[in-house]
Amino acid sequence: MRAERSHRPGEIVLGPFEVATGVGEISAFAAAIGAPANPIPATFPIAWLSAPALKAALREAVGPDFLPVHESQSFDYVRPLVPGAALRLTAAARRESAPERLVVEAEATELSGAPALIMRAALRLVPLAGGEGA
Amino acid sequence: MTDPLARGDKMPETPVGPFDAAAVAAYAAASGDDNPLHLDLALAARVGFAAPPVHGMRLMAEIAPALAAWRPDMALKRLSGTFVEPLLTGEAAILSGRVLRVDGEALVRISIQGPRRGPSLLAEAVLVPKEGA
Numbered sequence: 001m002r003a004e005r006s007h008r009p010g011e012i013v014l015g016p017f018e019v020a021t022g023v024g025e026i027s028a029f030a031a032a033i034g035a036p037a038n039p040i041p042a043t044f045p046i047a048w049l050s051a052p053a054l055k056a057a058l059r060e061a062v063g064p065d066f067l068p069v070h071e072s073q074s075f076d077y078v079r080p081l082v083p084g085a086a087l088r089l090t091a092a093a094r095r096e097s098a099p100e101r102l103v104v105e106a107e108a109t110e111l112s113g114a115p116a117l118i119m120r121a122a123l124r125l126v127p128l129a130g131g132e133g134a
Numbered sequence: 135m136t137d138p139l140a141r142g143d144k145m146p147e148t149p150v151g152p153f154d155a156a157a158v159a160a161y162a163a164a165s166g167d168d169n170p171l172h173l174d175l176a177l178a179a180r181v182g183f184a185a186p187p188v189h190g191m192r193l194m195a196e197i198a199p200a201l202a203a204w205r206p207d208m209a210l211k212r213l214s215g216t217f218v219e220p221l222l223t224g225e226a227a228i229l230s231g232r233v234l235r236v237d238g239e240a241l242v243r244i245s246i247q248g249p250r251r252g253p254s255l256l257a258e259a260v261l262v263p264k265e266g267a
Contacts, residue, residue: 028163028164029164029165031160031164032157032160032161032163032164032165033161033164033192033195033196035195035198035199036199039202041195041198041199042195042197042198042210042213043191043194043195043198043213046165046167046191047164047165047166047167049166050165050166050167050168051166055166067169067171067177067181068169069171069217070189070190070191070217071216071217072214072215072216072217073190073191073194073214073215073217074212074213074214074215075212075213075214076211076212077210077211077212077213126181128180
């Protein structure tokens with residue numbers, strides 16, 4: 001489930017994936033940040049980037065010789081997030097160099113295609129001397 | 135607290151952390167971000183940290199509840215931030231914020247400042263009045 005099509009040069013497009021909006025996931029996240037589960041924590045959608053299929057593809061895009069370090073993050077809330085909402089996430093990831101970076105832009109849409117949330121993550125890629133196996 | 139936000143308004147300062155290894159592990163599990171940098175002492179040391187840094191997103195997670203406590207009449211439209219300096223496991227920080235601009239929306243600059251010279255998180259939030267507020 002990765003790299004279905006090329007978008008811009010060097011960019012991979014991932015998804016759409018269905019994302020978790022269940023009360024269980026939201027409550028677990030809220031408990032871990034010591035916040036109420038209602039309203040849905042504003043940063044909860046970051047967990048969608050760690051869904052297994054997406055995480056594996058992003059890890060591959062980072063490669064074994066780099067350690068990703070979260071550099072910046074944004075969320076644009078187009079519609080209120082509602083528990084149990086059926087949302088799909090499409091992400092585009094591109095590598096930048098000098099410095100090495102992976103930029104992930106993701107959009108969550110309702111089944112109608114209407115946007116619900118846009119997020120952008122920039123990961124600085126710190127070289128691991130000799131790679132992971134060193 | 136029904137006065138409209140005005141330029142220069144300040145959020146109450148709020149303590150953030152310290153986070154211990156168990157809190158960092160709990161965040162890793164709930165968010166799915168199990169980057170070993172936050173969990174593995176040896177790896178953190180290899181990258182030059184005295185202790186594993188707390189997830190930047192764990193710090194960013196403090197902002198929306200602080201904004202909601204300060205201005206329950208406002209809704210969050212956009213939240214963005216840059217993780218400038220690490221906040222290491224065991225270190226405490228302070229969240230503060232100030233309104234930079236109001237033009238229908240309010241732009242709030244927020245910082246989470248730990249013991250280093252630069253902030254651990256420098257963020258901006260765009261707030262809009264809640265419907266009916």
